[in-house]
Amino acid sequence: MADQQALGMIETKGLVPAIEAADAMVKAANVELIHASTICPGKYITIVHGEVGAVRAAMSAGQTAAGHYVVDELLIPNIDPQICPAIMMTTSPGEIEAVGVMEYFSVASAITAADIAAKAANVRLIEIRIGFAIGGKGFVTLTGDVGSVRAAVAAATKEEALLVSKTVIPRPSKQLVEKLI
Numbered sequence: 001m002a003d004q005q006a007l008g009m010i011e012t013k014g015l016v017p018a019i020e021a022a023d024a025m026v027k028a029a030n031v032e033l034i035h036a037s038t039i040c041p042g043k044y045i046t047i048v049h050g051e052v053g054a055v056r057a058a059m060s061a062g063q064t065a066a067g068h069y070v071v072d073e074l075l076i077p078n079i080d081p082q083i084c085p086a087i088m089m090t091t092s093p094g095e096i097e098a099v100g101v102m103e104y105f106s107v108a109s110a111i112t113a114a115d116i117a118a119k120a121a122n123v124r125l126i127e128i129r130i131g132f133a134i135g136g137k138g139f140v141t142l143t144g145d146v147g148s149v150r151a152a153v154a155a156a157t158k159e160e161a162l163l164v165s166k167t168v169i170p171r172p173s174k175q176l177v178e179k180l181i
Contacts, residue, residue: 006055007115008081009047009074009108010062011039017069018044021062028061029054034084036115039130043071045107047130049084052077074108080118086125086140093124093143099172100149103139104163110138112134113156113163118157119150137164146170 010025012018015038022036031050038044049057055075063070063082076083085091100123104110107130114128123144130138142152156168169176 004052004078005049005081006052006064006075006077007049007079007111008045008055008076009045009072009111010059010066011043011045011072011107012066012068012069013042013044014059014069015044015073016096017066021066021070022046024065025044025058025062029057031058031133032153035130039107040171045130047087049079049111072106074111074116076112080115080125082118082125082130083115084129086114087111089127089128091124091126093126096143096172097148097170098143098146099126099169099176100142100153100167101139101169102153102166103137105137105162105164107138108163110140115140115141117142123148123152127154135163148156 006063010021023049031048034049035047048055060108073160081172102113114125118125123142126141129142153166153168157163160177
């Protein structure tokens with residue numbers, strides 16, 4: 001049986017410590033660097049994926065390299081397999097019956113909510129948009145039948161501390177679907 005997969009993220013203030021952290025992370029363990037970019041002026045995120053132990057080792061190396069420049073971090077063991085493609089925006093959601101959208105004040109909160117939603121109901125993640133051009137926030141779009149989308153959004157937004165807003169749109173217009181995908 002394959003080891004559980006995990007996702008790790010480090011958010012830093014400043015570009016130089018972020019680049020050092022990203023380099024340290026991929027050198028420390030056998031992980032895949034799935035995203036590294038600025039998310040808003042002065043902040044940068046690095047996201048890696050791999051086996052739980054490898055991601056833990058990569059996170060430790062990244063935290064050491066970035067030091068006091070780390071402003072947020074996230075480690076999710078047993079990550080839903082839809083998360084990485086949704087972050088990389090390489091998903092093909094198929095038929096769109098209903099759309100759920102959740103917006104969060106932080107990237108970590110958005111990724112966590114997407115993982116909860118994907119595990120809570122039979123939904124397909126469309127995208128996890130992280131930070132860039134949205135003020136460092138994150139949002140999640142997903143699809144499925146109306147009941148599943150409602151259940152996924154409800155489960156993911158149960159803890160609303162960093163939630164900005166949420167919606168479920170049954171039978172979204174064709175024009176909206178074309179712009180989402």
